[in-house]
Amino acid sequence: MITLQGVSKYFGGTDRRQAAVEEVTLHIEAGDIHGIVGSSGAGKSTLLRMINMLERPDQGTVTVNGERLNELPERRLRPARQQIGMIFQQFNLLHNRTVGGNVAASLELAGVPRSRRQQRVRECLEQVGLLDKLNEYPAQLSGGQKQRVAIARAIANHPRVLLCDEPTSALDPRSTSGILELLQQINEQLGVTIVIVTHEMDVVKRLCSTVSVMEHGRITESYSREHDSFAPAPDYTLSYREQLLGRTDNNHSGASGRSAASQNEVNE
């Protein structure tokens, strides 16, 4: 479904070129909810943004739904991008448009005729539980409600992939819980593959089927719920491995074969 092969992204001029992401190879299966965690500046957002070409990789290939996106010219990239929705920490809603207008905006961009837009807007708002807010403006909504509108907008064109960049970091615990439940529903009911960047380990534990840990632009560890069965509650003083798997003093075998970094290296 999503394959990144040897992708790198550099910022800065030739004299001060710095790798934000370096030679990352990652495969995400259809139907997965994949978490990307790691310390600040590790390259998580840059990696996420390369999946829909918001950042073009300097090296490597990005294949989504069988299409090699990094080779597509801009005009062919646009329809491919409609298969990939995205939501952000700060919601990125249009403040001068109503809730319905925000959802309609992505349909307009995709060239959906006016006659079909209204019905689809209502369906999407119903899916996120905000049909009653159709004619309100973003300023009248809570943070959790704004993120629901952003999700409605992101799913309007029936994407197969949803990218989430710190979707709950600006929310209180109750709104966070509601958004996580909604993302899970979208994954299960609509079959949308989700990739989520987060610094919140409880988000990972509640939602993700597979996880990548990033450090200094590289993926240093990978886990899957199926193989490693994530521990019930996070303890933020522990390494990523311990947070995911629990205290594993006698039980490191689950992840050790696939881990490229030592436990000390992933301590923040």
Ligand SMILES: Nc1ncnc2c1ncn2[C@@H]1O[C@H](COP(=O)(O)OP(=O)(O)OP(=O)(O)O)[C@@H](O)[C@H]1O
């Ligand atoms: N547009 C840009 N121009 C220059 N440098 C950038 C740009 N975007 C990211 N970087 C740099 O690339 C590195 C990785 O940034 P990125 O935002 O991907 O990390 P992150 O893991 O998502 O961090 P955070 O958790 O703090 O958001 C950082 O050193 C950052 O300063």
